[in-house]
Amino acid sequence: MNDSPRSRDRAGWAGDAPAAASERPSAVSSPPGHDPVQQLLEEVTTEPRPRPLLDTSDLRGRVAVVTGGSSGIGRAVCLTLAECGVHIGFCYFDDGAASRADAEQTAASIRATGVRLHFANCDVRDSGQVDAFVAQVREDLGDPDILVNNAGIGRDRALWRMSNAEWEAVLRTNLDGTFFFTRAVAPVMRAREHGKIVNVTSVHGIRSEFGLSNYSSSKAALIGFTRSTAVELGDHNINVNAVAPGYIRTTRLTDRVPAEILDHARDRSVLGRLGDPQDVAGVVLFLCSEAARHITGAVIPVDGGYLL
Numbered sequence: 041m042n043d044s045p046r047s048r049d050r051a052g053w054a055g056d057a058p059a060a061a062s063e064r065p066s067a068v069s070s071p072p073g074h075d076p077v078q079q080l081l082e083e084v085t086t087e088p089r090p091r092p093l094l095d096t097s098d099l100r101g102r103v104a105v106v107t108g109g110s111s112g113i114g115r116a117v118c119l120t121l122a123e124c125g126v127h128i129g130f131c132y133f134d135d136g137a138a139s140r141a142d143a144e145q146t147a148a149s150i151r152a153t154g155v156r157l158h159f160a161n162c163d164v165r166d167s168g169q170v171d172a173f174v175a176q177v178r179e180d181l182g183d184p185d186i187l188v189n190n191a192g193i194g195r196d197r198a199l200w201r202m203s204n205a206e207w208e209a210v211l212r213t214n215l216d217g218t219f220f221f222t223r224a225v226a227p228v229m230r231a232r233e234h235g236k237i238v239n240v241t242s243v244h245g246i247r248s249e250f251g252l253s254n255y256s257s258s259k260a261a262l263i264g265f266t267r268s269t270a271v272e273l274g275d276h277n278i279n280v281n282a283v284a285p286g287y288i289r290t291t292r293l294t295d296r297v298p299a300e301i302l303d304h305a306r307d308r309s310v311l312g313r314l315g316d317p318q319d320v321a322g323v324v325l326f327l328c329s330e331a332a333r334h335i336t337g338a339v340i341p342v343d344g345g346y347l348l
């Protein structure tokens with residue numbers, strides 16, 4: 041038998057005879073002879089039917105800004121939101137014909153859903169371009185309700201071989217870009233007393249592996265940024281959260297990461313598989329919905345149990 045002081049306290053509390061309704065502290069006054077606890081129980085048991093787990097009807101007609109929306113996870117996020125009736129402004133980085141083709145393909149799929157669209161080349165490392173992009177989205181689509189900071193890159197290298205350029209490219213894209221977009225959008229959301237911001241960090245912001253000093257630093261910093269932004273924007277009804285994907289099958293991963301590392305990641309995941317962009321997009325959608333209205337400053341791993 042557990043006889044710790046704590047268990048004795050608990051037993052003492054639970055074993056006390058229920059106080060008469062009139063003796064219980066109550067924040068609200070109730071009619072004489074009415075038991076507020078009983079009233080609550082009645083309300084719970086007479087709920088007609090459970091609400092659907094994820095009702096996205098409130099998202100219809102909203103406006104989302106998605107950074108790095110042309111491919112991979114960003115593309116899945118754009119399409120998932122568009123299918124819920126959200127107008128989409130996405131940016132991408134034009135580094136050649138393939139990136140433009142990706143952007144055009146994403147744009148065509150978004151248009152097919154019937155929502156309005158603005159997309160453009162905008163380098164998230166350049167605050168002037170970011171401000172201009174957000175201004176154009178406001179003009180074309182309206183004020184943003186949702187911001188998904190997804191654009192990101194990796195330049196993996198052992199730290200003693202890492203160049204200044206590799207360090208800076210990753211920090212400036214993954215971290216500065218998120219700061220620039222959040223700063224550009226926050227005043228609009230504050231003025232409207234409504235907003236959802238989701239930052240795409242990584243399991244490698246929580247635990248690291250060889251060659252990721254730049255990437256892990258940027259993604260860990262994003263977690264700090266998510267928390268402090270949540271603190272600063274919470275009283276204006278703005279939720280700020282992060283998703284931390286594990287290994288997700290995008291071309292960034294499949295083209296650049298050696299097969300043995302992917303095998304190792306699959307083995308580490310307790311679900312025994314890599315993720316798909318849609319796995320991440322579904323969680324982003326949830327965080328943008330009112331079902332998640334009481335969640336802020338959270339970091340949600342989407343990793344098949346990789347971190348366990």
Ligand code: NAI
Pocket residue numbers: 107108109110111112113114131132133134139162163164165190191192193213240241242243284285286287288289290291292293
């Ligand atoms: P991706 O390479 O398919 O897409 C990256 C997107 O970011 C593209 O749209 C690209 O144009 C854009 N981008 C890159 N640099 C930019 C810049 N300077 N300015 C504007 N846009 C820029 O990559 P993926 O895999 O879809 O990754 C998306 C996010 O998810 C990144 O932040 C990445 O770090 C994160 N992530 C990805 C994982 C994976 O396994 N694929 C795992 C964990 C996190």
